[in-house]
Amino acid sequence: xxxxxxxxxxxxxxxxxxGLLPSLHPNNLIAILLSFLPLFLNIFSINQLIAFIVSLxxxxxxxxxLASVLFGIPEEETSLSVLPSHKLTLEGxxxxxxxxxxxxxxxxxxxxxxxxxILINIFPLFYKxxxxxxxxILILVLSYxxxxxxxxxxxxxxxxxxxLLGYFTLNLYFLKSTEKLxxxxxxxxxxxxxxxxxxxxxxxxxxxxxxxxxxLYLKESFIGFLASILIILFPSLSPSxxxxxxxxxxxxxxxxxxxxxxxGLTTVDSIASFLSLYSLGNPRSGSSVAIxxxxxxxxxxxxxxxxxxxxxxxxxxxxxxxxxxxxxxQKIQKINYFKLNxxxxxxxxxxxxxxSNPFCLIILLxxxxxxxxxxxxxxxxxxxxxxxxxPTIISFLNF
Amino acid sequence: xxxxxxxxxxxxxxxxxxxxFSYINQKPLKLxxxxxxxxxxxxxxxxxxxxxxxxxxxxxxxxxxGTSKAYIIxxxxxxxxxxxxxxxxxxxxxxxxIFVFKRKDILFCKK
Numbered sequence: 001x002x003x004x005x006x007x008x009x010x011x012x013x014x015x016x017x018x019g020l021l022p023s024l025h026p027n028n029l030i031a032i033l034l035s036f037l038p039l040f041l042n043i044f045s046i047n048q049l050i051a052f053i054v055s056l057x058x059x060x061x062x063x064x065x066l067a068s069v070l071f072g073i074p075e076e077e078t079s080l081s082v083l084p085s086h087k088l089t090l091e092g093x094x095x096x097x098x099x100x101x102x103x104x105x106x107x108x109x110x111x112x113x114x115x116x117x118i119l120i121n122i123f124p125l126f127y128k129x130x131x132x133x134x135x136x137i138l139i140l141v142l143s144y145x146x147x148x149x150x151x152x153x154x155x156x157x158x159x160x161x162x163x164l165l166g167y168f169t170l171n172l173y174f175l176k177s178t179e180k181l182x183x184x185x186x187x188x189x190x191x192x193x194x195x196x197x198x199x200x201x202x203x204x205x206x207x208x209x210x211x212x213x214x215x216l217y218l219k220e221s222f223i224g225f226l227a228s229i230l231i232i233l234f235p236s237l238s239p240s241x242x243x244x245x246x247x248x249x250x251x252x253x254x255x256x257x258x259x260x261x262x263x264g265l266t267t268v269d270s271i272a273s274f275l276s277l278y279s280l281g282n283p284r285s286g287s288s289v290a291i292x293x294x295x296x297x298x299x300x301x302x303x304x305x306x307x308x309x310x311x312x313x314x315x316x317x318x319x320x321x322x323x324x325x326x327x328x329x330q331k332i333q334k335i336n337y338f339k340l341n342x343x344x345x346x347x348x349x350x351x352x353x354x355x356s357n358p359f360c361l362i363i364l365l366x367x368x369x370x371x372x373x374x375x376x377x378x379x380x381x382x383x384x385x386x387x388x389x390x391p392t393i394i395s396f397l398n399f
Numbered sequence: 400x401x402x403x404x405x406x407x408x409x410x411x412x413x414x415x416x417x418x419x420f421s422y423i424n425q426k427p428l429k430l431x432x433x434x435x436x437x438x439x440x441x442x443x444x445x446x447x448x449x450x451x452x453x454x455x456x457x458x459x460x461x462x463x464x465g466t467s468k469a470y471i472i473x474x475x476x477x478x479x480x481x482x483x484x485x486x487x488x489x490x491x492x493x494x495x496x497i498f499v500f501k502r503k504d505i506l507f508c509k510k
Contacts, residue, residue, distance in 0.1 A: 369411035373411060
C-alpha cells in the first residue's frame with residue numbers, strides 16, 4: 001500500500017511541474033517512462049507506475065490552469081481559459097480564477113463518480129452511433145459560432161485560415177502530435193495574448209486573495225461534466241470544442257461560470273480517459289495509453305485501484321494548485337509585468353525550440369500571427385478552435 | 400494599427416506557405432526511427448519482402464527500408480513490390496507494425 005502512495009506523491013510532484021512549465025506535458029514524461037520501462041520496472045512496481053501515471057494526469061488537469069491563468073500560456077484543454085482568466089487577472093482576481101477552475105474540477109469529479117455506474121453501461125451503446133453523426137454536429141456548431149459573431153465575413157475568414165493551418169499542420173507526419181498541438185495552441189491562444197499585452201503595456205493590478213463566490217456553481221460544474229461525456233461519445237471532439245458547444249447551448253457568458261465548467265471538464269476528461277479504457281477499451285489520453293501498454297485490457301480490480309488513486313489525488317492536487325497559485329501571484333506582483341511577459345515570450349519560444357522539432361517554430365509563427373490577427377479584427381478567439389474542427393470534419397467526411 | 404494587421408497577415412501567410420510546402424514535400428520516415436513515433440500516424444515506404452495474413456485475416460506486409468524492417472497491416476488484399484502508406488505505429492514484442500485503416504492511405508503501390 002505504501003508503494004502506491006509513493007507513486008501518487010511522485011505523480012503529484014511531476015504533475016505540478018508539467019502544469020507550471022509551458023510546453024512540458026505529462027505525455028512527454030510518459031514517453032520517457034515507456035522508453036526506459038525496463039529500467040523503471042527495476043526501481044518501481046507496476047502498481048507504483050500506475051499510481052504515478054494516474055496521479056500525474058489528474059494533478060496536471062488542475063495545475064495546467066496555473067500557466068494559463070498566471071502567464072496566459074495554455075494547452076489545448078485550457079486554451080479557452082486564457083481570455084476569461086486574463087479578464088479576472090486584470091481585475092486583480094487571478095487567484096479567484098484558479099480557485100474557480102479547482103472548484104469546477106472538484107464538483108464535476110463528484111458528478112462523474114455519482115454517474116459512474118450508469119456511464120459504464122451506457123457508453124458502449126452510444127459509442128457505435130456517435131461517430132457517424134460527428135462531422136454534421138461539428139458543421140452545425142461551427143456555422144452557429146460564425147452566425148453569432150458581429151462581423152460574419154471576418155469570422156468566416158478566421159475559420160478558413162484556422163482550418164487551413166490546422167489541416168496542413170496536423171498532416172505533417174514527421175512531427176509528433178504533442179509537438180503539433182503545443183505549437184498551434186501556444187501560438188493561437190498563449191503567445192499572441194502575451195504579445196498583445198506587451199504592445200499595450202498592460203500592468204498587473206494588485207491581486208486580491210479574497211474569494212467572492214455566490215454559490216457552488218453546481219450547474220456549471222455539471223456542464224463541465226457533460227462536456228467531458230460529449231468527448232467520450234464523440235472521440236475526435238476536443239475539450240475546447242465540447243465546451244463551446246455546451247457554452248452556446250446553456251449561454252454561459254459569465255467568465256466565472258465558464259472557468260468552473262472548463263475546470264470541471266479538464267479534470268473529468270482525465271478521469272473519463274480511464275473510464276473509456278475500461279468501458280470501451282479505447283484509450284483516449286497519453287496516460288490511458290500508457291496504462292494499456294503496461295497492463296493490456298484493464299480488469300474490474302485495476303479499474304477500482306485507479307478510481308481509488310483518483311479519489312486520493314483530486315483533493316491533494318486541488319490544494320497544491322491553490323497553494324502554488326497564491327505563492328506565485330504574491331511573487332509576480334513584485335515583478336515588472338512587462339519584463340515578465342517579455343521573459344515568457346522568450347521562455348515559450350525557447351521551450352518549443354528545445355523540446356520540439358525546429359519546424360514547430362514556423363507553426364508557432366503562423367499560429368501566433370493568426371491569434372494576433374483575430375484579436376485585431378475583434379473576433380471571438382473561440383473560433384480559432386476551427387484549427388481542430390475543420391480537420392476533424394474533413395477526416396470524418398472521408399475527403 | 401493598419402500596419403499591425405498587415406504584419407500579422409504577412410507572417411501568417413508566410414508561415415502557412417512554409418507549412419504547406421513541407422506538407423507537399425514530406426518524406427517517409429526511416430523505419431529505424433519508428434520507436435520514437437509509437438502511437439503516432441506516420442508515412443512509411445519500403446520494399447515488400449513478404450505478404451501473409453494475420454489471425455484476423457488482415458493482410459500483413461513485411462517491408463524493408465535501409466537495414467530496418469517493419470510490418471504493414473491492411474484490411475484489404477493487396478500485392479505490391481514497393482509500397483508507401485500512412486498509418487499508426489504500434490510495437491509488439493520488439494516488432495514494429497503500421498496499421499492502415501483506409502484505402503486512400505495507401506499512397507503508392509508498385510506492382
